[in-house]
Each structure stands twice: as structure tokens, then as C-alpha cells.
Amino acid sequence: MSFNRIFQRLLGLEQAVVEHVEFDGEDLVVHTRPKAAQRSRCGKCGKQWPGYDARTGRRRWRGLDLGTVRTWIEAASPRVDCRTCGVTVAGVPWARHGAGFTRDPAPCCC
Numbered sequence: 001m002s003f004n005r006i007f008q009r010l011l012g013l014e015q016a017v018v019e020h021v022e023f024d025g026e027d028l029v030v031h032t033r034p035k036a037a038q039r040s041r042c043g044k045c046g047k048q049w050p051g052y053d054a055r056t057g058r059r060r061w062r063g064l065d066l067g068t069v070r071t072w073i074e075a076a077s078p079r080v081d082c083r084t085c086g087v088t089v090a091g092v093p094w095a096r097h098g099a100g101f102t103r104d105p106a107p108c109c110c
Helices: 003-011
Strands: 016-023 027-034 051-053 058-062 070-076 079-082 086-089
Antiparallel strands (some): 058 070, 079 086
16 A cells, blocks of 8 residues: 555545645644546535636645644645636535535545
8 A cells, every 4th residue: 555545544535646745843744636526626515617716825724633743734725716606715525615624534444
């Protein structure tokens, strides 16, 4: 099992690609992006729309701690032009829109 696959399972990131992982002293930061099928979706309604702009900013969500190490999920934060909701930040599969923390990972089946 690859290093990236281990973090996908531990943190519930099956719908994401783990780009790299870094340890910055006391926190673990997992840099990720949504898989192609999950990109450019409205954060509110979940429908796929064209991008509005290519903001270069990145967002962080607090992930499930790994022992005593705080974990953060970091990804780019582009915006989409949703016809229903207006211009909004694109949704990510690991967190609800507007939340500062991730969803619980799916229970392990093994």
C-alpha cells in the first residue's frame, strides 16, 4: 500500500489526491486536491459548474488527529460560478461547505 493511500484511508480522503505530506514541528499538514470528478462543484448545492477565477489562496481544514499530532488538510480554494447559488468557493469532498473541520472518515471494513 502506498504512502499516499495510507493517508487517504486514515483521513477519509478517498475522493482526493494526496500531493504531499509535511511535518512542521508540531502539526502534520496533508496537501491535497479533489479528484477530477469532484472538481469545480458548487460548495452549497454540489452541482458541477465552470470556474469563476483561479484564486491562488489555499484553505485548511482540521483533520482527525493522529495520536497526539494535530492534522490539517490543505487545498487550493478556487471559486465556481453557480447559476443557483452565485459565485461561491468550490466544494471539497472531505468537508461541508463553510466548515473548518473535516467529516469523519468512513469506518474501516476490515
